Amino acid sequence: MKTTRIISTLLFYFVRIIAFLYGLTTVYVAIVTIFKTNALRVLEHNRFAVCYPFTDKNFILGSAYTFHYITEMLVTLAFYSLFFFGLSNVFQTFKQTKLFTARGVFHLKIFYITNLLMAPIIFSCISINPTEDFPYFAMIVGHAIIGIFAFFIAAIFQQGLHLQTDQDLII
Numbered sequence: 001m002k003t004t005r006i007i008s009t010l011l012f013y014f015v016r017i018i019a020f021l022y023g024l025t026t027v028y029v030a031i032v033t034i035f036k037t038n039a040l041r042v043l044e045h046n047r048f049a050v051c052y053p054f055t056d057k058n059f060i061l062g063s064a065y066t067f068h069y070i071t072e073m074l075v076t077l078a079f080y081s082l083f084f085f086g087l088s089n090v091f092q093t094f095k096q097t098k099l100f101t102a103r104g105v106f107h108l109k110i111f112y113i114t115n116l117l118m119a120p121i122i123f124s125c126i127s128i129n130p131t132e133d134f135p136y137f138a139m140i141v142g143h144a145i146i147g148i149f150a151f152f153i154a155a156i157f158q159q160g161l162h163l164q165t166d167q168d169l170i171i
Contacts (some may be wrong), residue, residue: 003097008094015091018082026077028053029060033070069131074075079122086111090150093157100160108154 032050033037039051041058048056048065062069090111093104120140127136 005095005097006041008091012088012091012095015084016088019081019088022077022081025060026074029070029077029107030074033074044052064131066131068129072126072131075122075126079118082118085116086114100157100164102161103152105157105161108150108157112150114155115143115150119147122144 029050031037039053039059041049041051042065043069045050046065048062050060050062051057052059060073062073086107088106093099093101093107096104120143123136123140123143127134
């Protein structure tokens with residue numbers, strides 16, 4: 001169990017940083033595109049680039065400078081920020097000394113709901129009139145598989161919490 005806690009701790013911090021960076025990127029791209037700051041460059045063929053802050057180096061390249069495409073990009077970035085934040089909470093559950101807790105079950109439930117409900121809704125809406133040729137169906141299936149595994153783990157944790165609570169009452 002010690003190895004699990006060490007790996008979970010490392011993954012918690014690593015994935016939390018990724019979630020933070022996705023969130024920061026979402027906010028940055030939203031500010032740059034909404035306010036049309038100097039970091040936004042419109043390129044040939046209606047393409048655009050968002051530059052790194054305070055530089056002229058391209059950070060994100062967009063294939064269509066349209067409201068629909070930018071909205072699609074921001075929704076996807078925001079979703080993955082939430083996805084990685086939820087994943088970091090799952091890793092946080094495994095790094096605790098007491099494994100079966102109500103908070104851990106809650107984090108697992110939020111994570112499987114995000115993958116089983118939010119991902120299909122978001123990617124289905126985006127795939128109705130896509131700007132890019134992304135494999136949205138494969139993304140939905142991938143998140144469904146992750147969500148099903150998280151659902152099973154949440155059910156195991158719920159049962160473990162119930163057994164642990166019963167044992168604590170007996171002692």
